[in-house]
Amino acid sequence: MTMKYPIAIEPGDEDHAWGVVVPDLPGCFSAADSGIDEAIENAKEAIAAWIETVMDEGGDIPAPTRIEAHRANPEFAGWIWAVAEVDPAILDDKAERVNITLPRRVLARLDARARAAGETRSGYIAKLAIEARPRV
Secondary structure (H helix, E strand, O other): OOEEEEEEEEOOOOOOOEEEEOOOOOOOEEEEOOOHHHHHHHHHHHHHHHHHHHHHOOOOOOOOOOOHHHHOOHHHOOOEEEEEEEOHHHHOOOOOOOOOOOOHHHHHHHHHHHHHOOOOHHHHHHHHHHHHOOOO
């Protein structure tokens, strides 16, 4: 089952991008140049990035609310409402065993850096992945 976050879309024109706000996720927004379809797709990416960032910081993820809960807000008068569906698997922090293949020299370098950082190999890889991800 997907999570369905309502999004408010401010229509754009030849000179202005389409603006998108996700009212349930404070500070979560995006934009699109080519119209409503791109606006919805970009909103999905923004929501996923927002959720990952909040989870990495130990915060809580608000549940989606219904569009009707936001429609009365005068801030969004004249905006188009849509729903961005997001796979709830992005909330899954359960550890999963994976098998990767690396050259021995790379593995030795990885292990040395993990030890120097006081991390396990897996913990160090996870830390690198989280730090390398663009922030919202």
